[in-house]
Amino acid sequence: MxxxxxxxxxxxxxxxxxxxxxxxxxxxxxxxxxxxxxxxxxxxxxxxxxxxxxxxxxxxxxxxxxxxxxxxxxxxxxxxxxxxxxxxxxxxxxxxxxxxxxxxxxxxxxxxxxxxxxxxxxxxxxxxxxxxxxxxxxxxxxxxxxxxxxxxxxxxxxxxxxxxxxxxxxxxxxxxxxxxxxxxxxxxxxxxxxxxxxxxxxxxxIAREDRPLTIEDLERVLRAAFGQRRKTILNSLSKGLDLEKSFVEGVLKDLDLPTTYRAENLSLDDYLLLGEKLLDHGGKNV
The missing domain is CATH 3.40.50.150 (Vaccinia Virus protein VP39)
Known part of the structure; x- marks a missing residue:
């Protein structure tokens, strides 16, 4: 056959x-x-x-x-x-x-x-x-x-x-x-x-390893970032996660990430570190 x-x-x-x-x-x-x-x-x-x-x-x-x-x-x-x-x-x-x-x-x-x-x-x-x-x-x-x-x-x-x-x-x-x-x-x-x-x-x-962020929280950050991908990451994350722009700006600078970056300029590791710091501050569900 x-x-x-x-x-x-x-x-x-x-x-x-x-x-x-x-x-x-x-x-x-x-x-x-x-x-x-x-x-x-x-x-x-x-x-x-x-x-x-x-x-x-x-x-x-x-x-x-x-x-x-x-x-x-x-x-x-x-x-x-x-x-x-x-x-x-x-x-x-x-x-x-x-x-x-x-x-x-x-x-x-x-x-x-x-x-x-x-x-x-x-x-x-x-x-x-x-x-x-x-x-x-x-x-x-x-x-x-x-x-x-x-x-x-x-x-x-x-x-x-x-x-x-x-x-x-x-x-x-x-x-x-x-x-x-x-x-x-x-x-x-x-x-x-x-x-x-x-x-x-x-x-x-499939890599079975611990991550500093749950997949649900990563999805929240990605929706915020890529949902407005024409905007800078500073603006998209501030609006998408309902956070003060000055706070997001401070986190980006702490991580040596330019505030002029857009969603496509960041790696998985960048998003994991960003999410960990931003969501600890109380970003709302998006």
Whole structure:
């Protein structure tokens, strides 16, 4: 069974009367080289894997041959029979039909993986990439790494540092959890149906370390800073956190940060130090 063969894929979908759903952003991989690279660079040998959106099981099939266990969460019930056929030979694969954003991810992964860590590997629909990433990162699930394919432009924003034009609040947010990098670029031609844009595979290594600021407080600071990103950081933080401008100015100077900086000029460490000092002063919820 060659699930990356366009001809075999079409025959399989016709056999089960499957139609692609635009609303679910379904685009299936039809390039075995890309699948192999994801499996190889994801280093999934002997690992527990959570896959989101397995589709017909193309990536799942290859991962199941090397992984310890694979738990695949799929929202499209019409794929139930197809997945039973394509993955039926594997005793280490479980398909859970649900909307991942409405799933207690800690509960379902603990039920399947126990207390063992797991990696997330997924080809995420473009329209819901950020919400899924944020949900996973903010969960208490025992995730060690996240390896996901997404729209190339979104990937560039996620991995950008403050020297790049793509740098923004999502860049800072993701870096809070650990280092992120692009493993490979993926052309739009390797999907069926073919999307309008190219993709990239991003790897986020989850760093379990203490931070001087909670993620909720960091989000407050980022909303204030990037919500008015055309303003100086002095003005945006003063207004966004409802703080006296003179106080914010003093904190910036204490940290050797120019008051003329804008949101995109600050690193994660800058935001952590700023947040710690500003919110201790009583910044209100924003």
């Amino acid at each position: 060659k699930l990356t063969s366009a001809r075999e894929l079409k025959n399989l979908l016709d056999q089960y009367g499957f139609s692609f759903s635009k609303s679910l952003g379904q685009n299936f991989l039809i390039d075995q080289n890309i699948v192999d690279k994801i499996v190889d660079q994801g280093q999934i040998q002997g690992e527990n894997i959570l896959e989101i959106g397995p589709g017909i099981g193309t990536l799942t099939y290859s991962m199941a041959q090397k992984a310890k266990k694979v738990l695949a969460i799929e929202v499209d019930e019409s794929l139930r029979e197809i997945l039973a056929y394509t993955l039926g030979e594997f005793s280490n694969v479980k398909v859970h039909f649900a909307d991942v954003l409405k799933t207690n991810i800690e509960e379902v992964t603990r039920e399947y993986f126990g207390d063992e860590p797991f990696k997330v590997v997924a080809n995420l629909p473009y329209y819901i990439t950020s919400p899924i990433l944020i949900y996973l990162l903010k969960s208490q699930a025992n995730i060690s790494e996240i390896i996901v394919m997404m729209q190339k432009e979104v990937a560039q924003r996620i991995v950008a540092d403050k020297t790049k034009k793509e740098y923004g609040s999502i860049s800072v947010f993701i870096s809070y959890f650990g280092p992120a990098g692009i493993l490979m670029n993926v052309p739009k031609t390797v999907f069926m149906p073919q999307p309008k844009v190219d993709s990239a595979v991003v790897k986020i290594k």
